[in-house]
Amino acid sequence: MSTSPLKGIKVVDLTEVQSGPSCTQMLAWLGADVIKVERPGVGDATRKELQYDPKLPSYYFLQLNSDKKSITLDLKSPGGKEILTKLIKGADMFIENFHPGAADKLGFSWEAVHAINPKCIYGTIKGFPLSSRFKDLKAYEPIAQVTGAAATTTGWYEGPNNFPTQSGAALGDSNTGMHLLIGLLAALQLRNQTGEGTYVYQSMHNACLNLCRIKTRDQLTLDKIGYLTQYPQYPNGKFGDTVPRAGNIEGGGVLGWTYKCKNWETDDNDYVYVILQRGEKDFEKACKALGFEDWLTNPDFATADARDRHKQQVWARIQEFCITKSKYEVTEILGPAGVPCGPVITTKELMTDQSLYDGNTLVKINQGGGTGEFVTVGCPFTISGYTPTYGPCPELGGDTDKILRDLGYTDEQIAEFAKSGATTNSAEG
Ligand SMILES: CC(C)(COP(=O)(O)OP(=O)(O)OC[C@H]1O[C@@H](n2cnc3c(N)ncnc32)[C@H](O)[C@@H]1OP(=O)(O)O)[C@@H](O)C(=O)NCCC(=O)NCCS
Numbered sequence: 001m002s003t004s005p006l007k008g009i010k011v012v013d014l015t016e017v018q019s020g021p022s023c024t025q026m027l028a029w030l031g032a033d034v035i036k037v038e039r040p041g042v043g044d045a046t047r048k049e050l051q052y053d054p055k056l057p058s059y060y061f062l063q064l065n066s067d068k069k070s071i072t073l074d075l076k077s078p079g080g081k082e083i084l085t086k087l088i089k090g091a092d093m094f095i096e097n098f099h100p101g102a103a104d105k106l107g108f109s110w111e112a113v114h115a116i117n118p119k120c121i122y123g124t125i126k127g128f129p130l131s132s133r134f135k136d137l138k139a140y141e142p143i144a145q146v147t148g149a150a151a152t153t154t155g156w157y158e159g160p161n162n163f164p165t166q167s168g169a170a171l172g173d174s175n176t177g178m179h180l181l182i183g184l185l186a187a188l189q190l191r192n193q194t195g196e197g198t199y200v201y202q203s204m205h206n207a208c209l210n211l212c213r214i215k216t217r218d219q220l221t222l223d224k225i226g227y228l229t230q231y232p233q234y235p236n237g238k239f240g241d242t243v244p245r246a247g248n249i250e251g252g253g254v255l256g257w258t259y260k261c262k263n264w265e266t267d268d269n270d271y272v273y274v275i276l277q278r279g280e281k282d283f284e285k286a287c288k289a290l291g292f293e294d295w296l297t298n299p300d301f302a303t304a305d306a307r308d309r310h311k312q313q314v315w316a317r318i319q320e321f322c323i324t325k326s327k328y329e330v331t332e333i334l335g336p337a338g339v340p341c342g343p344v345i346t347t348k349e350l351m352t353d354q355s356l357y358d359g360n361t362l363v364k365i366n367q368g369g370g371t372g373e374f375v376t377v378g379c380p381f382t383i384s385g386y387t388p389t390y391g392p393c394p395e396l397g398g399d400t401d402k403i404l405r406d407l408g409y410t411d412e413q414i415a416e417f418a419k420s421g422a423t424t425n426s427a428e429g
Pocket residue numbers: 016017018019020037038039040073074075076097098099100101102103105106125126127137138139140141172173204
């Protein structure tokens with residue numbers, strides 16, 4: 001029998017959309033008891049966003065709220081405030097991601113929550129750090145990417161498609177949730193030492209910028225010497241005073257690129273990524289596997305620095321090698337020879353790969369009702385001796401009555417709260 005890492009930890013979850021819920025879902029998967037507080041009759045905005053069927057919860061909501069309970073509370077009503085205060089008294093964590101100032105206006109600032117329960121850790125997500133001139137802005141994913149160095153450094157570097165581009169990865173949303181998770185787990189450990197809860201403030205901006213660390217590395221180098229040897233613009237293109245977009249170069253000093261494979265004209269994703277490492281032995285292996293042994297003695301290619309100066313020729317020749325093969329054939333030839341490479345894999349291919357279900361990379365959750373089973377990405381790390389349960393998502397306010405009873409309210413009081421609009425009955429949402 002395994003023990004949940006966060007067994008007994010109670011979380012009052014006032015988060016919605018993606019950033020906060022991705023964090024609290026992880027807490028739930030690690031065994032915490034997560035109570036999601038939602039607006040009566042409305043709930044988390046994602047419940048009704050991008051639905052494939054207007055009668056059913058969206059996959060957006062389902063993929064971010066597994067294993068939580070839901071209570072509906074109107075936090076602008078006296079009854080809602082009273083119930084939330086009671087919940088906080090028994091909580092280990094209080095987490096919110098409202099627009100800047102909203103939690104304070106509701107009467108549940110860090111100071112207020114700390115006064116109610118000094119042991120309670122307070123987690124908050126906002127768009128920007130408190131020191132930022134943008135600290136009062138509302139924020140969604142693209143705002144984090146355009147302000148946090150991701151968009152300016154992503155995408156094509158020349159021609160008509162040379163404009164700031166967003167990553168498909170949720171650098172501003174789920175990434176922020178994972179950053180907050182780290183802060184909360186550290187705060188829990190701190191509380192073990194001090195007995196007191198602390199304030200964990202995570203901005204989407206800092207989370208995004210943290211993943212763009214190597215772009216700040218490149219800025220430092222650019223400021224010193226005026227060029228970046230690993231970029232496609234080197235040696236013949238022009239560099240300005242800021243890190244340019246880099247197409248598909250590898251982030252480090254090795255020479256990588258995305259190559260077309262034989263069906264690229266009919267299949268948008270028949271591409272493969274191949275990397276030439278800088279070390280002599282590794283380069284030799286690659287030359288043998290590619291059949292390019294002449295490069296070993298050619299001064300234009302024999303050293304890593306020379307290859308950086310002739311990267312257009314390097315790319316063109318490896319392209320010729322790849323174009324006659326599928327992305328999987330290239331991987332089968334170069335991979336075993338010790339050349340770092342990988343096929344470009346689509347969402348369809350990933351989600352039909354049984355091996356990913358075998359290892360719980362992807363998991364199936366039975367939601368029941370009209371939804372039935374749906375697929376989501378499981379807890380991304382494994383802990384020996386512990387496997388999350390991956391339960392269904394709550395109905396809007398589906399646990400209201402039970403939670404109120406657990407707080408000690410009588411049936412009459414529960415009915416009174418519902419009548420006043422402070423809550424709704426579990427069946428009403
Ligand atoms: C996401 C965001 C842009 C949405 O902004 P929004 O549409 O104004 O929605 P919010 O949930 O923040 O707040 C709306 C209102 O509902 C109120 N509200 C929320 N839950 C409530 C409840 N249970 N009962 C009563 N009122 C409630 C808030 O107090 C707020 O009221 P106010 O406008 O009078 O201050 C904003 O919350 C934000 O910038 N959050 C921080 C960054 C973030 O996490 N972004 C999301 C990334 S996925």
